[in-house]
Amino acid sequence: MTPRHLPLHDGWTLHAGTPVPVGLPTGGVPAAVPGCVHTDLLSAGLIDDPYLDDNEKRLGWIGRTDWTYRNEFTWSADEHASTDLCFDGLDTVATILLNGTEIGSTANQHRSYRFPVRPLLREGLNTLVVRFTAPYTYAEALRDKLGDRPGAYTEPYPFIRKMACNFGWDWGPTLVTSGIWRPVGLESWTGPRIAEVKVIGDLDGDGVPRLALTLDVERAGDGPLEASVEVAGERAVFTVPAGENRAAVTLAVPGAERWWPHSHGEQPLYDVTVRLGDKAWSGRTGFRRAGLEHEAFRISVNDEPVFVRGVNWIPDDCFPARVTRQRISDRFDQAIAMGVNLIRVWGGGLYESDDFYELADEKGLLVWQDFPFACAAYPEEQPLYDEVAAEVRENLVRLAPHPSLVLWCGNNENLEGHADWGWQEKLEGRSWGHAYYHELLPALCAETDPSRPYWPGSPYSGSPELPPNDPARGTVHLWEVWNRVDYRAYADTAHRFVAEFGFQGPPAYATLRRAISGPLGLGAPLIAHHQKAEDGDAKLLRGLGDHLPQPTSFDDWHWLTQLNQARAVAFGIRHFRSNSPYCMGAIVWQLNDCWPVVSWAAVDGDGRRKPLWYALRSVYADRLMAVRDGSLHLVNDSARLWEGTLRLTRRSLDGAVLAEETVVVGTAARGVTRVPLPPSVAEPADSTREVLVAELGELRAVEFYEEDTRLALPPARYHATVTQGDESGIGYRVTVTARTLLRDLALFPDRLDPAAEVDDMLVTLLPGESAVFHVTGAVLKDPEALLARPVLRCVNDTVDV
Structure with a gap:
């Protein structure tokens, strides 16, 4: 008899x-489920955004x-024998009553x-009540x-098993939520019930794909139960023995192809x-072998080492019920478009939604999953210890089918x-x-x-x-840069694997303008x-160092600090990648933001790409x-x-060739070649007025001998000209032809329309060269405004000459 599911949303x-x-x-206030108190009060017009x-x-x-939450349902x-009330997620300390009974x-x-x-x-008519104790009340009492x-x-x-960054972080607001944050419903069934299915797709010792399945049942009797599993044209029948609630089977799947990250x-x-x-x-999986060489911290997939080009992920909204599948897909597409092959789900957030891991599977993004512990000493006493054990086991099973999780x-x-922050005392x-x-x-992990x-x-x-x-x-986290030292310090050391590093910059102008009603x-x-x-604002300015001038206006501050963020992170990645295979990964802090904020993100809280992207x-x-x-x-x-x-x-900066060398080169797949620079190009006659240009096929690198403030x-x-960009008349082509060297054209x-986007940025042109920028997403009343500051910028605008 088919189970019956009644949503209660x-x-x-x-x-x-x-x-x-x-x-x-x-x-009472009308409440959205899934949702939380903040979003309900906001929808009712009782609080400001x-x-x-x-x-x-x-x-x-609100958090105190x-x-x-109350609901009446019919x-x-x-004909079923059993009915369960099922909550996929409650945030966090709740007592549930049905028709007055707890x-x-x-x-x-x-x-x-x-x-x-x-x-x-x-x-x-039935009455369902969920009473939430204030998170602060519970956590402070346990503390x-x-x-x-x-x-x-x-x-x-640390005293409540809840998303830690709800309590504020150095990029996030303090918005301590309560609510029914994931779906809820009634499930009715008769006879034995499929209670839990764990699916793991990997490779056996000979490299043949295999499916390991564990089935847990809720019984209505004591007799043996017949079950089956099918995948990729293979089928296995197995038995849950009499009196038992669990059975396991392993099935060879020789016709299945291996799953790879999109980079491989x-x-x-x-x-x-x-x-x-x-x-x-029913579910879905892929087949691959995930490995880790410990000392070198080298992640491999199907026995092939992967240089991790990664980003750290924080919850994409302080109110996770607002994060749709499409929104996650958009973030992943933004990551993939910039070459990312791994997302690290940071430990101050969540085990993410099923949508998150399904999309990672589909798009070929590897996932590194932190357990939810971050930046604090966590007590091991009850009731926390048993809560941790229960949450970990459940999520190990839930996420096991996903080949992206490595x-x-x-x-x-x-x-x-x-070890290092004075906690022991x-x-x-x-x-x-x-x-x-x-x-x-x-x-x-070993068991499950x-x-x-x-x-x-x-x-x-x-x-x-150690x-x-x-x-x-x-793994290392590199925070001396940003906090204390110049970003050139990234190159002082060779690292095995850099799991966190980053540099701040403000969000897009339109994001700031939406978030702030006062003067910018x-x-x-x-x-x-x-x-x-x-000390974030001061660090932004100190971080400009001798790279870029100190700004004297908001527009210059916004441009220069965004540019410096992009340069700092790019400098670090060039160093880390050039040290491959000794170094086998870099994970930038961070891909995304949860609200409009000055932060380390490449994509800001409104989903706009910063120059860092x-x-x-x-x-x-x-x-x-x-x-x-x-x-x-x-590389x-x-x-x-x-x-x-x-x-x-x-x-010379006017484009004249002062010296030229050519070298025939070949770099193996997944390899790095070091080409010593001949003295004729390595040593400038006047470092303030010269530039090094390297060209190989369609790829070009422009390297200056001095910082911009000394150039x-x-x-x-x-x-510069602007024309309609496509046959539909939507979009614009901005063509810039340099008459002088233009440094980091953007x-x-x-700034003209919040919906507008551009396809390229941070382009350096030599005299006589041209660049074409495609602007999409808006129809502008005055397209010529695309050609004027502060919309069109380059470093030349701000460096004294």
Whole structure:
């Protein structure tokens, strides 16, 4: 008999459990499920948008208020024997009542819950109530009981199994949510039920694809149960023994093709169907082997090492129920378009939605998944220990089918914090998470998902006895750059794997303009509110160093700090990639933002690409030329030999060739070639007035001998035109022909229309060369405005000559 599912998403109302500073209607506020309190109050017009101006500062009371969700639904008896109330996600500390009877309680955002309720259901109208205890109330009480723990912030997030960045971060607001954040419904069935299916697709020792299946059932009797599994034309029948609730089977799938990251191959995926009597479960998986060479921290897929061109991922919205499948797809497409092959799901956020991992499977993006622990000492006492064990096991099973997921990581920066941040003295012997990262998590991974490597944390050097941030082993996080030293320091050391590094820059102009109603000026208080990093505004200016001049206007500040962000990160990546295969990965902090903010992201909180995005597209391309230590490094992360005649020219800034050398080169697939620069091009006669140009096929690199503040850059002179861009009349072509050298030419059409986008940026032109920019997304009243500052910019605008 087919199970029956009744969604319970309509008809909810929200009520406050304690007095609040806004006038709630007597009958409650209409509530969206899935959703949360903040979005319900916002939809009702009772609070201002927390992402705009400094509205966030007036909404702290929401996370300190108890809230109740109420719903009335109609139910009629059916022929089934059992009915469960199923919550896919509750945020976070909740008590559930059905028709006045308490049926359960929860304290973990990262879990789902199922409660048997059939005896409590009534023919006709039923009442469902979910009472949420304020997150601060719960977490602070547990903190008082267990003793405080050190961390990056004073908020009590280590004491509640909830998205840590809800409590504020150095890029995010403090918006502490409650709510029914994932789907809820009633499920009815008769006979045995498919309770859980774990599917792992990998390769056996001979490289043959295989499916490992574990089936858990909820029984109605004690007899043996026959089940089957089908995938890619193969079928296996197996039995759940009498009195048992679990059975496992492994099935060879010789006809299946291997799954690869998009940088290395195709992504074949296969439907999996499991049957138990008249019940069926369906899913999808791919077949690949995931490996990790520990000391070198070299990730491999199907035994082929992968140089990781990565980005860190934070929750894409402070209110995750608003993140649609399409929005995730758009972010992934933005990542892939700039050459990314791995996304690291950072430990201060979530185990992401099924949509997230399904899309990663389809698009060929590798996923590194942190367990949700970040930047703090986490107590190991009850009830937290058992909550962690339950959430981990559930998510190991849920995510096991996804071939994109290639690494489980215990935490973000907690091992480093304990070793290097003075935590041990503050802890005075109290627990801090060691038992999670070195005992519980590896044991659960080995038991539940042995197909993927586990790594205790990042940064980590492979042993608790070693310094966590050792560049010679494991992973490092590089935050001296940005916090204290110039970005040229990236090149001081060779690292094995850089799992976090980054540099700040403001969001797009249109994003700032939407978020801030006041003036956009240097030192504007509302802009300062959208800068959460400690001393962040001063670091932005200090970070300009001798690379770029100090700005004297808002427009120059916006342009120069965005440009400096792009240059700093690109500089680091050129160094890391040129050290391959000693270094086998770089993961930029960060791809995305959760709101409009000055941050490290390449794509801002409104989904707009910053100059960093264009720089990453260049330095994360399959093939890269990088000048370092007197040599040109040819980095070939493609599957084909890269060969040709390399042309090296030293030129004056007016374009005249002062010296020229040619070298026949060949770089193997997935290889790096070091070409020493001949003295005639390596040594300028006047470093302030000359430039090095390297050309190989269609690829070109332009390298200056001095920082921009010491270059004799001429005032920008060029001829620019704008024409309709395509046959439909939508879009524009902006053509710029340089009459002088133009350094990092950029176009910002969002200043004219928030919907406008440009296809390229940060283009350096020699005199006489042209570039064409395509602008899409808007129809402009005055297209000629695309040709004027501050829409069209280059470094020449800002350097004194």
